[in-house]
Amino acid sequence: MSGAPNAAPAAGTPRELYGETLFVRDTPERQRLRLLGEVFDPYSTKALTEIGVHPGTRCLEIGAGGGSMARWLCGQATSSVVVATDLDVSALEAGRRANLLPMVHDVTRDTFPDESFDLVHARFVLNHLPERDQVLKRVVRWLRPGGVLMVESFSWFPLDSSPNAAYRKAMLRWGDLVRDTIGTDSRWARNYPASLGPYGLRGLGAKTFTQHIRGGSELARFWRLTVDMSKQQLLDKGYLSAAEYEDFTKSTEDPDFWDLAPALTQAWGRK
Template sequence: MTGGTNGAPAAGTSRERYGESLFVRDTPEYRRLRLLGEVFDPLSVRTLAAVGVRPGMRCLEIGAGGGSMARWLCGQTAPTQVVATDLDVSALEPGQDENLLPIVHDVTRDSFPTESFDLIHARFVLNHLPERDEVLKRITQWLRPGGVLMVESFSWFPVDSSPNAGYRKALLRWSDLVRDTIGTDSRWARNYPSALGCHGLRDLDAHTVTQHIRGGSDLADFWRLTVDMSREQLLGRGYLSTKEYEDFTSLMQDVDFWDLAPALTQAWGRK
């Protein structure tokens, strides 16, 4: 395994799994997940609504996180059951939505019967999995004929071209850290939607949303919390200096700071 780019230290010989030391479910992570929903749900909802979500569809939400998208699907497809999976479903306690079924499920190991779902949605999941292509192949088998799979991940190109050296370095080094630690590929979404077509899906389409990020906004706070959750690893393993980390945190709170955030790439296809 190679080390991080731009002088980042070499990684160890083995990777840990998602949630072991990064993305651990604690109070700051629940706050980050809430912000993630507030910032990105409107974009996901807009695209899913255009693709077509209707009552009676059986849906699977993979990597449900805080549960906001799963609950939206419950409202759109009721009374049909929405299955919401994650490694930790503590934020998905049933009760608010009678047709919500939370399941502890590891998409890299656990399965569902073939042709189980009319719609499968996975946001910010596959890019974090080293075995993403194998998992994608398995997911498509869970779709019923005519069913739709929609996947969403970040595209990193706005960060690569940022003129702000501190902002660019902090996010690139964070990307290096999660790559070296759990196998995240922050640029895999550039393969959309061809990655779906390789597994037999048709009627492919995709689009990418590039958002402006302003210090002090919800989007800036989301990225501040995202980098902050890795503070110990970023500083302890030499990806960032204390000053570089603090400068990034200050930028994310500075209302005079503007730049482009990592883009959201969405792709979908039909079985």
């Protein structure tokens, strides 16, 4: 089943794609993407505001998901088109802004002309792609000289020291399941921004935010829903017992439960 905790999958390991059996685009995934935006957009928009998004900035939002960040970029870039890609762009159509261009685009295979964009943003996408190094190399080509790449992902380390056994085990085992199934590396962002250096980016910067998670909070609902979507696989494949799953669920609903959530790490660099 699983190898060393949170190790990258062995080369050649058969794997599924995001959305096949994990993160299927049914109602829970849409709701989860909406919650994701509510919890993390304030951090992302603050960082991007500091980087600078102005009328005329040509933006690419990779793996736009529910589209909250793409819509925000549209409001900043106004006079230019914001290209928002995903394997599934259905959530980008609702309330579509005039300068939003949704595009079905697999970032591991499809391309853009060199130097097409002033700003490229990808949040919680590259961590899910085993080809992330190759993808980064290509994405940097799509930036004009002086353009900025900003990537965001989870840093898993707060889970390692969690004093709450049920929470720690369920979250770490969920991480193992997504690693083994689609190749997600939940620890990749721990090496930001150094991991961006080899791609020719300069002026590197990074920030990490650790958030407290309390039972019943929006953040607890987000993580509960995230783990819940994989409940069957977690139980059927033996990653968690039913009792362990139940204990985790209770924690996420208990207002006396406090811990640290996986941290949010942001990193950026200029071409």
